[in-house]
Amino acid sequence: MPLSDFKSALVTGASSGIGRAVVKELTNANITTYALARRHDLLQTLQDETGCIPIALDLRDRSEIDAKLTGLEVDILINNAGHGRSEGPLHSADTEAIYDMVQTNVSASLHLVRTIAPNMVSQKWGHIVMIGSVSGLHPIKQSVYGATKGAIHMLCQNLRIELLGTGIRVTEICPGRVNTDFFKTAFGDKKSKELLDRFETLEPNDISNTIMHALDAPKRVNITTVELTGTAQAVGGLQTGDAENAYI
Numbered sequence: 001m002p003l004s005d006f007k008s009a010l011v012t013g014a015s016s017g018i019g020r021a022v023v024k025e026l027t028n029a030n031i032t033t034y035a036l037a038r039r040h041d042l043l044q045t046l047q048d049e050t051g052c053i054p055i056a057l058d059l060r061d062r063s064e065i066d067a068k069l070t071g072l073e074v075d076i077l078i079n080n081a082g083h084g085r086s087e088g089p090l091h092s093a094d095t096e097a098i099y100d101m102v103q104t105n106v107s108a109s110l111h112l113v114r115t116i117a118p119n120m121v122s123q124k125w126g127h128i129v130m131i132g133s134v135s136g137l138h139p140i141k142q143s144v145y146g147a148t149k150g151a152i153h154m155l156c157q158n159l160r161i162e163l164l165g166t167g168i169r170v171t172e173i174c175p176g177r178v179n180t181d182f183f184k185t186a187f188g189d190k191k192s193k194e195l196l197d198r199f200e201t202l203e204p205n206d207i208s209n210t211i212m213h214a215l216d217a218p219k220r221v222n223i224t225t226v227e228l229t230g231t232a233q234a235v236g237g238l239q240t241g242d243a244e245n246a247y248i
């Protein structure tokens with residue numbers, strides 16, 4: 001669908017990082033953009049910069065999704081909100097962190113599609129973009145985060161079948177490491193800096209550019225899955241070690 005055909009979008013996780021970059025691109029393209037996150041002050045700043053429409057909402061709360069998003073009619077859903085939490089191996093992971101990641105990364109994604117897609121189905125077109133991760137496609141020693149992003153991968157695969165014939169496209173974007181607050185939220189300032197300084201990572205606008213390319217593809221084309229990493233990053237390898245050294 002050429003970009004000019006899209007009139008409106010909802011971007012979750014818009015207060016920082018990738019979501020913020022996507023809001024900037026969509027509003028630049030004259031698409032009315034609803035920007036959703038919990039931190040209202042950051043959304044307010046983004047509104048001043050871009051003219052987006054803020055929606056302050058905690059996606060872990062299904063009743064808030066129902067109350068604030070039911071009936072919202074948009075052509076594009078960018079399901080981007082999500083986070084990792086320092087987890088360590090699953091057998092010693094913090095139970096609250098597990099619950100939080102599943103609620104934010106998986107349950108909210110399902111409820112969002114359930115809430116937003118009916119309008120797309122009735123208008124017989126739309127584009128759903130899900131931010132997955134290389135962690136959803138490959139093992140990187142993060143059982144919980146990887147499981148949540150693996151769920152996003154399978155959600156996208158199934159949605160494409162369920163939505164066949166509706167004209168709705170589903171794109172999954174699977175980034176490697178991106179220079180955002182993700183690591184600060186997950187690991188704190190010190191470790192975040194170490195992780196981001198180690199090599200040249202992707203930047204948020206590398207992801208937003210890719211999303212815009214997928215949106216702008218001709219109507220006949222559905223860019224289904226995009227995996228992108230920094231040039232200085234590769235996923236894979238065979239690991240060895242004992243339990244003491246198993247988690248880095």
Ligand SMILES: NC(=O)c1ccc[n+]([C@@H]2O[C@H](COP(=O)([O-])OP(=O)(O)OC[C@H]3O[C@@H](n4cnc5c(N)ncnc54)[C@H](OP(=O)(O)O)[C@@H]3O)[C@@H](O)[C@H]2O)c1
Pocket residue numbers: 012013014015016017018019036037038039040057058059060080081082083084104131132133134174175176177178179180181182183185
């Ligand atoms: N950075 C990476 O290396 C990387 C790699 C692969 C995939 N990803 C994925 O990319 C997506 C965006 O992350 P990012 O890298 O841009 O990190 P980020 O800068 O930390 O952004 C995360 C966004 O999610 C929002 N969010 C988190 N919990 C929420 C909740 N309960 N309700 C509403 N909004 C919530 C945050 O806003 P508030 O705190 O204001 O609510 C924030 O806007 C995530 O799904 C992440 O898993 C990131």
